[in-house]
Amino acid sequence: MMLLAIDLGMVIEKLILIVVVVSASLVIAMYTTFAERKVAAILQDRRGPNRAGPFGLLQPLADGLKLFFKEEIIPAFSSKTLFILGPALAMITAVMTSAVIPWGDHVELFGRNINLQIADINIGILYVFGVVSLGVYGIMIGAWASNNKFSLLGGLRAASQIISYELAMGISLIALLMVTGTLSLKEMVVQQQAGHWNVIYQPLGFLIFLICAFAECNRTPFDLPEAENELIGGYHTEYSSMKLGFYLFSEYINMFISSVIMATLFFGGYDMPFVNEVNLSPNIAALVGIAALMAKVICFIFLFMWVRWTIPRFRYDQLMHLGWRILIPLALFNMLATGGVILYFSK
Amino acid sequence: MNITTLVFILLSVLAVGSAIMMITSKSPVNSVLWLIVVFFTISGHYILLNAQFLAIVNIIVYAGAIMVLFLFVVMLMNLNKETEPVKNYRLQLIGIVAGGALLLLIISAIMKIDAQQLVQMKVGDEGLIKSLGMNLFKNYVLPFEISSVLFLSAIIGAVVIGKKD
Known part of the structure; x- marks a missing residue:
């Protein structure tokens, strides 16, 4: 019985790509936790972790092992299935976005042309948006299942915050779509390779997107769902062991993925400036592309950390005020202005 | 096959199964979560x-926004089995009659469909964003605009109700 009409080579190719992309995201997120502690140390004039391995490079492994070996406590009055489902969902939604990101152009291995993108669907950017909007479930379900008032408050804060900032994010994306005229992330990168980076056409849109990305990742100054001096640990108060680790870890994966998305949408993705990729052989061009993307991503991740250790947390009413009264009107204005300019030049 | x-x-099995689970589960939070699964299976279709x-x-709209609000409300109201309202038989009878009428309507609609032309394989560009946009903004622009006005008035209405002091 012939079930799959696609050739087996492509299936294996995609499976390998998925494994590589997911494990790469996990490793990068692991070392982002290390980088966060080092950056915090530098900004606060400390040394940071330097005991485990040379320069403390084995610190993330030690942290992970510690979390795995800790006692696991499930509260007696919690709903057990949902309590476990919460961190799992947080992790899944964090990793799912990587499916539509173009990591590079293509490589030629064993006579095959391998696209460095898991799925080039023609609604790529909407897929990203859909997964982002699902990210709140992990937090909400975990918070409710904990059967703890602090957790519930943290979860509700997370939900209302993410819903509020999604709107401005979506509207800023609409303006970007009007400029590029495509929903596929791959095509957007190809356009930017040929022309200019989108940030030149959409500076305001990028700023709005950046602020919303901070809010969607629950990063300072928007980390109210886990504000430790009001809510103990926020939505993960009752969690221990690796389930807590999953929640903390998914934040870093989200940070990495949203950095990649910002680099792809506004900063040319795997486009290396001042280098014409067509002149290079495909494999070297792909490597150069991946390196360029990673360099951009590292800049963004550093920005995330820099902001975290510089700016204090918002008050909750300030957060809502910024979201609804400033960002959404600004995003609407940006959309109208973009539409007007496009209409004027297309005449 | x-x-x-x-x-x-x-x-289909997943969709119907999770819909049944949604109706039969006692806890409102579980109901909401099963409904989200139903939306995912429909998206799969x-x-x-x-x-x-x-x-x-x-x-994005149903699973990502509307159901989050549902979950929000259910969690805040802290609905439990004990506080569930007492069911009376008249209400159940009305429910059965209304559901049965809807079932009849759906069955009669399905009966009329030509079974050979349910799905067109490999030619379906109709659902892609380009043809959808062309249809909405060329052929059906008036209904589209009218429904946007309806949405706008709903938004304003919600804000007015929310501002009640």
Whole structure:
């Protein structure tokens, strides 16, 4: 019985790509936790972790092992299935976005042309948006299942915050779509390779997107769902062991993925400036592309950390005020202005 | 039997199964979560019909926004089994009659469909975003604008109700 009409080579190719992309995201997120502690140390004039391995490079492994070996406590009055489902969902939604990101152009291995993108669907950017909007479930379900008032408050804060900032994010994306005229992330990168980076056409849109990305990742100054001096640990108060680790870890994966998305949408993705990729052989061009993307991503991740250790947390009413009264009107204005300019030049 | 039929059967079983779970589960939070699963399976059906835009918008709007609000309200109201209102038989009877009428309507609509032309395989560009946009803004621009006015008035109404001091 012939079930799959696609050739087996492509299936294996995609499976390998998925494994590589997911494990790469996990490793990068692991070392982002290390980088966060080092950056915090530098900004606060400390040394940071330097005991485990040379320069403390084995610190993330030690942290992970510690979390795995800790006692696991499930509260007696919690709903057990949902309590476990919460961190799992947080992790899944964090990793799912990587499916539509173009990591590079293509490589030629064993006579095959391998696209460095898991799925080039023609609604790529909407897929990203859909997964982002699902990210709140992990937090909400975990918070409710904990059967703890602090957790519930943290979860509700997370939900209302993410819903509020999604709107401005979506509207800023609409303006970007009007400029590029495509929903596929791959095509957007190809356009930017040929022309200019989108940030030149959409500076305001990028700023709005950046602020919303901070809010969607629950990063300072928007980390109210886990504000430790009001809510103990926020939505993960009752969690221990690796389930807590999953929640903390998914934040870093989200940070990495949203950095990649910002680099792809506004900063040319795997486009290396001042280098014409067509002149290079495909494999070297792909490597150069991946390196360029990673360099951009590292800049963004550093920005995330820099902001975290510089700016204090918002008050909750300030957060809502910024979201609804400033960002959404600004995003609407940006959309109208973009539409007007496009209409004027297309005449 | 090809892969499409197999996926279709799998999705349908999942959809109906989780819909039943949604109705029968005692806890409102579980009901909401099962409803989200139903939305995902429906999105799967849309993808099977090559209507990718519809699929993803279904997830963004229903699973990503509306159900979050549902969950929000259910969690805040802290609905438990003890506080569930007492069911009376008259209400149940009305429910059965209304549901039965809807079932009859759906069955009569399905009976009229030509079974050979349910799904057009490999030609379905209709559901893609380009043809959808062309249809909405060229052929159906008036209904589209009228429904946007309706949405706008709903938003304003919600704000007015919310501002009640």
